[in-house]
Amino acid sequence: xxxxxxxxxxxxxxxxxxTASEPTVLEPTEEVLEYxxxxxxxxxxxxSVDAAPSVDHVAYSVEESREAALGATGRPRPRLPEPKPRxxxxxxxxxxxxxxxxxxxxxxxxxxxxASLAELGRKVLVVDFDPQASLTVGLGINPxxxxxTIYHIMMEPNVELDEVVMETGIPRLHLIPSNIDFxxxxxxxxxEVAREQALARALAPAVERYDVILIDCQPSLGLLTVNALAxxxxxxxxxxxxxxxxxxxxxxxxxxxxxxxxxxxxxxxVGLLGTMYDGRTLHSRExxxxxxxxxxxxxxxxxxxxxxxxxxxxxxxxxxxxYASGSAGADAYRDLAKEVLARCPDA
Numbered sequence: 001x002x003x004x005x006x007x008x009x010x011x012x013x014x015x016x017x018x019t020a021s022e023p024t025v026l027e028p029t030e031e032v033l034e035y036x037x038x039x040x041x042x043x044x045x046x047x048s049v050d051a052a053p054s055v056d057h058v059a060y061s062v063e064e065s066r067e068a069a070l071g072a073t074g075r076p077r078p079r080l081p082e083p084k085p086r087x088x089x090x091x092x093x094x095x096x097x098x099x100x101x102x103x104x105x106x107x108x109x110x111x112x113x114x115a116s117l118a119e120l121g122r123k124v125l126v127v128d129f130d131p132q133a134s135l136t137v138g139l140g141i142n143p144x145x146x147x148x149t150i151y152h153i154m155m156e157p158n159v160e161l162d163e164v165v166m167e168t169g170i171p172r173l174h175l176i177p178s179n180i181d182f183x184x185x186x187x188x189x190x191x192e193v194a195r196e197q198a199l200a201r202a203l204a205p206a207v208e209r210y211d212v213i214l215i216d217c218q219p220s221l222g223l224l225t226v227n228a229l230a231x232x233x234x235x236x237x238x239x240x241x242x243x244x245x246x247x248x249x250x251x252x253x254x255x256x257x258x259x260x261x262x263x264x265x266x267x268x269x270v271g272l273l274g275t276m277y278d279g280r281t282l283h284s285r286e287x288x289x290x291x292x293x294x295x296x297x298x299x300x301x302x303x304x305x306x307x308x309x310x311x312x313x314x315x316x317x318x319x320x321x322x323y324a325s326g327s328a329g330a331d332a333y334r335d336l337a338k339e340v341l342a343r344c345p346d347a
Contacts, residue, residue: 071301071303072274072277072279072285072288072303072305073274073288073289073292073299073301073303074289074292075292077301078301080335080338080339080342081338081342082338083121083338085121086121086122086123086211089123089209089210089211090207090208090209090210091207091208091211091346092125092207092209092210092211092212092347093211093212093213093346093347094203094207094213094215094231094233094234095212095214095215095232095233095234095235095344096214096215096217096225096228096229096231096234096235096236097109097215097216097236097238098217098228098229098236098252098256099217099219099237099238099248099252100219100220100225100248100252101240101245101247101248102219103219103240104239104240104276105240105275105276105304106216106217106238107130107134107138107216108138108238108304108314109236109273109304109336110135110214110215110216111126111135111139111319112320112329112333113214113236113333113336113337114173114212114214115173115319115320115321115322115333116319116330116333116334116336116337117211117212117337117341117347118170118171118172119321119334119337120337120338121172122172122211122347123172123174123209123210123212124172124173124210124211124212124213124214125206125210125213126139126173126174126175126213126214126216127175127176127213127214127215127216128149128150128175128177128178128216129178129182129215129216129217129218129227129228130178130182130216130217130219131178131179131181131182131183131185131218132218133177133179133180133182134216135175135178135216136177136179137317138313138314138317139168139169139175139318139319140168140169140317140318141166141168141175141177141317143177143178143179143180144179146177146179148163148164149164149176149178149181150176150178150182150202151179151181151182151184151185152164152181153176153202154185154198154199155185155198160205161202161205161206164176164177169318170319170321173319174210186223186224189227190223195223195227196223196226196227196230196263197227197231197263198227199227199228199230199231200230200231203231211347212347215228215231215232221251221255229255229256229263230259230263230267232264233266233267233344234268234269234270234343234344235256235268235270236270236271236272236273236340237252237269237271237272237273238273238275238304239272239273239274239275239291240275240276241274241275241277241283241284241287241288241291241303242276242284243283245287246287246290246291249272253269256269269298270340271298271299271300271339271340271343272295272298273299273300273302273303273304274288274291274299274300274303274304275303276305276306277303277304277305278305279305288303300336300339301335301339302333302339303332304329304332304333304336305329305332307327307329309323309330310329312324320333321334
């Protein structure tokens, strides 16, 4: 796959295609099943190189040094100020985690960004807006045991916000859960008046109580996702650093522009977030580089690297900030939280 093929998928066709060749990545002689940035690299014996460093080995070392100096996106990392503490809560900024492709890190980002914002003193509400209820499960709650969910607060006018909101065990982080009942909501909304505004109406009481509301959207561009975009002031687009993850970005951008024009003029893209990044592979670096070329400063400086810690934290139902507080993944989401607050100063 060439870089030109990746660039053809991006919505900004007017940037120059880089001509410099990337250094070759050394291939392991044994299959690597999982990569954790917290784990040490394999012994030198696992790589087919001589005792003296090869040209490829030197080139890869140069790439590592460049990334350490500039950050994974190839840009100097800004010095973000420490967020000021909030003395009062309310007037929440609503942000939707949106990408119609599944498995790109929307739920992981909603959980860990929410927990990191809560660490910074923000009162945060995370909304599970997906019938698969991955966000609910990821915070240690069994969706099958729930009597009231996001479905009830949207579809039943007599259900109050306090009947649905749950504590998560993380100070200042609350949850509106979901379960399989929510699967029928889209069909029911088809016959409703102002159906695109149903979520905004349901969340109106929460805006007065929280600083940030994060909506974890389902992987589609259907009516439920349009509801989330209509209710939100901003969109974060998690994007796996893989070729196929780039394919739907232009379509998602088109949908956001339509919602801006027809339903929600205040909607803005907060940023694009590279996830599941593995800097040891040429492919990840190439995809991230092309993303920055196409979207520029809209891409967050923070990049979420691939690590098994995220899967482990999901099993125990905790954010990474509490499961492995000192891990690189937890620190990355703390950096992301500061970037989001810098881009959303009202949060």
